[in-house]
Amino acid sequence: MFQSDFGIIADYFVKRRKGYKTIENHKPIKHADEMLKFIRIFAEDERFLKLNLEKDKKGAITMCTILDAVEGRGIEKGITQGETLKLIMLVQKKARKGDSIAKIADDLVEDEIVISPIYKMVKEYPEDTERDIYQRLN
Template sequence: MKKGKSQYDTYCKRILANKIILAWILKYVAEEFVDMDIGQIKECIGTDVQVSEVNVLPGRTNTPGSERIIGESEEDSVPGEGELYYDIRFSIYYARQKQRIKLIINVEAQKEFRPGYSLITRGIFYGARMLSSQKGTEFTGRDYDNIRKVYSIWICMNAPDYIGNAISYYNIQKSDAIPGIPDEKETYDKISVVMICLNPKSEKGNRLTKMLGILLSPRLETGVKIYQLEHEFDIPMENDMGEELNQMCNLSDYVEELGIEKGIEKGIEKHLSQQVKKKLAKGKSVGEIADELEEDEETIRRILKNIE
């Protein structure tokens, strides 16, 4: 089951890593691209494509690759901190006042909104790592003005009902205790953490949450997904995306079936344990309990050991 989930996660990241999908995400969450159409944004995405292979050390940026942004699945490695991995990381370029501006983007896919910690705080950490790792590549010495803005975008696929479909931004903003310092946004607008929450039961949302809800749904059949993505959102099935959607849907069915089987097994085990407890309380021996429950004595001893 663990292998099936791992394969499912891999296909999910590969699908999100298609440039057309990344362009959709940036259209709705990055202020730099709000006035551009999806096709224009797609053309702005860089060629720094990684395939979950190269470990990105502090100060290193991405290296060139092919059309799809197949997640570097890399986090800047720091001795003593253990290994963490970006799901997807890439560069994008746009023009501002005749200048070519570069941004560094990270996209993460999560199945739980609160997996024992705050995803928002983790997003801030990822963004901070993307900033600090630029020293020696995007800027050298004290040339801090060349630090590139970073986005860490988190997609939570099973948001709680009280949240529903929602998008929130976490940015640095200027506030004055004593006014007087000029507000030069370009000097501090260097990091943005975006949380995109998806809930299939929620009726609120926008075009992005609807598209992602269809794309990542574990319930919709492949044919339905492809039809809706192509006809409602003008997303062509390029770069084998249709086949990857099919594989992801097949794996979601497999994982669900294994989960159901595992749940049934747990239920049977729990019921058997309760029966053993009752018979043990009546002073019955292991052999008597095994005979009455039609189980072998080894199984009864294992259950008794767990009870103790």
């Protein structure tokens, strides 16, 4: 099989296609930036260029460190989405009680500029769930 960085990429995509639960490869990647650009083109996904890669304990970047960075971005995105959904839910409850934007912002210790677009969507689409409102805002 390939011995270069391309071999690491090929191994990853083969294992992914075969449905492996975990895809581990601890071989050091010599040309990490070029490899991420290649994966970006091959996977048609710009997010690979936005990864904040950290070297492993041996001071190398491996496929595992790349996948850890991808997973970390997903976790951060999920946390942010969860916080936003919670905020939308609270705004919905308070708006249904007739609270104003100013009161809601004060109660939730948020700026009115954050609450206002949510409040407007909640008023415009009162039957929507917090996920529906989230989708409309994004």
